[in-house]
Amino acid sequence: MTTHDVPGVPAKRQRSARVPADQRRAEILVAALDVFGARGYHKAALSEIAERVGITHQGILHHFGSKDQLLVEVLEYRDATDVADFENQEPPHGPELMRHLVRTARANTERAGLVQSYAVLSAESVTDGHPAQASFRDRFTHLRGLIRDALRDSCPSDGPSDAEVDAAASSIIAVMDGLQIQWLLDPERVDMPYAVGLVIDALLARLGSDHRAGDSR
Amino acid sequence: MTTHDVPGVPAKRQRSARVPADQRRAEILVAALDVFGARGYHKAALSEIAERVGITHQGILHHFGSKDQLLVEVLEYRDATDVADFENQEPPHGPELMRHLVRTARANTERAGLVQSYAVLSAESVTDGHPAQASFRDRFTHLRGLIRDALRDSCPSDGPSDAEVDAAASSIIAVMDGLQIQWLLDPERVDMPYAVGLVIDALLARLGSDHRAGDSR
DNA sequence: GTCTATAGGCGGATAGAC
DNA sequence: GTCTATCCGCCTATAGAC
Known part of the structure; x- marks a missing residue:
């Protein structure tokens, strides 16, 4: 020096x-x-x-x-x-929310950094005494509520059971989160927006139809 | 002292x-x-x-x-x-694999420590230069292949497109992984095995039926 | 009110003694 | 195979410069 x-x-x-x-x-x-x-x-x-x-x-x-x-x-x-990123301050309601989720998945393919932050931090939050634990728990509770309401709106008459709607709401969030990790590790082989749309369609069809007649579970 | x-x-x-x-x-x-x-x-x-x-x-x-x-x-x-944990060294094939996944989700509700390890480490693996990155990428590739084959077995005739089967395979893994985080943060409000079963049933119905007639996506 | 300097404590890695 | 000793990097607290 x-x-x-x-x-x-x-x-x-x-x-x-x-x-x-x-x-x-x-x-x-x-x-x-x-x-x-x-x-x-x-x-x-x-x-x-x-x-x-x-x-x-x-x-x-x-x-x-x-x-x-x-x-x-x-x-x-x-x-x-x-x-x-989206015009309204408030997130959309009803069936529009489902399209919003697919759009979000598509937009996320253009911002890997943000996706990585969210994936890493949300998982890390489950460790003992993590400072963001309450933040993520509240976030998930809020999101599940939004999606649950939207699902009910899409299945008006003789709706499915509460348990089914709750499970579907959790699952839609889970698919989006889980796909992010697979996509970050192998972007070529994972199509996030397509898979999210597929699961949402499949769940809506399942909740809407009277599947219980032939159910063998 | x-x-x-x-x-x-x-x-x-x-x-x-x-x-x-x-x-x-x-x-x-x-x-x-x-x-x-x-x-x-x-x-x-x-x-x-x-x-x-x-x-x-x-x-x-x-x-x-x-x-x-x-x-x-x-x-x-x-x-x-x-x-x-399961009798055979080899994981089950075909439709039996789907039941195996639901059983795994149920078994996981009794071993939070292991679930936490997996959730935290798999997400952490996407960070730059993480030592477990190749390990998890290979793991997901292998799992997607297993589930893809099992889905094809369950939808023999006039099967769905490759893109649909691939997306369904990714999604089933993603649901299991994503649910783990929500469950760890809020065990009372998330039913992992039920939700996994619901998504698998919904996807099987979707892939099996000729939904393309009325598809508007 | 904005920032820097100093110092303590903990965690991982290496080298060498027993 | 296990230990002690030592190094460096990081978070944090406190004091004080501008």
Whole structure:
């Protein structure tokens, strides 16, 4: 090294330009979503996120308090941008929701980074004491409710049992999530939007028809 | 502390009994599967695994070389014990495979630790350069092939298109995997075996029937 | 109000003693 | 086969510079 390493005068890091907190927080959230998705939450280093923003890792802790809290806010940010992709603030209802889910699967094939973040973080959330556990549990509860209502709308008369509708709602979410992992590992061999559409059609047909006559389970 | 902390004589750890390598490796694999499931791969500490076996974490590195390699061997061990649960060494074929999948989902409700290990590790494997990436990609390719063949067996005449069968195979695996995460977060509200059975029935009906006449997609 | 510097503690990896 | 010793990298807390 050619610069002077005088003990009392450490090689000074170029000080970052002073930026308003709101803007800085937004920059950090974008970088964090990227790095969390690429490395997973536990392997991700605050210093890597900080480097992308041009500050030190202590700067992140100043804005977010802890790595756990940063994760929670990253997930909120992800959900916010996800709904903003579609014109309405509110997610669609009824049969339109099913088409929305297929469209989402199709859109996801163009944003592998976001898909990876979601897949890794949602699975990691089931580990003991994970900071995002409540966030994901609430998310799934909410989604199941939305889809359950939409399924009921599509099967008006002599509807299927509550158990069937609940299971179908869980399954539609599960297919979307499970396909993401297979697709990330082998994009050529997995067609996410087509498979999601197929399962939804099959479940709607099953719930709509009077299959119980010939049921042998 | 009341014991003597003489500098030259550090409090000596009780030395473990010398155990044959094969036996020790097996003990480590059992403990590792447990800890990886409870904490996730990255959060899991070699020292915690070592403690259960009664050695230091360096002992594990002696037997497995690295934490990454330990994970790979843990997954192989898991698969080996999984097939041993059922009488035949070979997984069932044809329609019997579908019943096997539902039975597996039911059995999984009694072994949350194993389910957690699988869910966390399979999702983590999609991160950049993860040591288990090839292992999981091959696993999914193999499983899709098995299920694809079984679906064809169940729909003999004027069968559905290859694309439909492929998508159905991916979807059945995806439902099982995705349901595990929802179930781990909220066991009371998710019925894994019932939902898996529902999706399989719905897909079989869909692939078997001549739905294309009224298809509007 | 925004950020950096310093220091402690833990986890993984390597080398060498017993 | 197992241990001790040592290194480096990461998260976190505290203090203080601008």
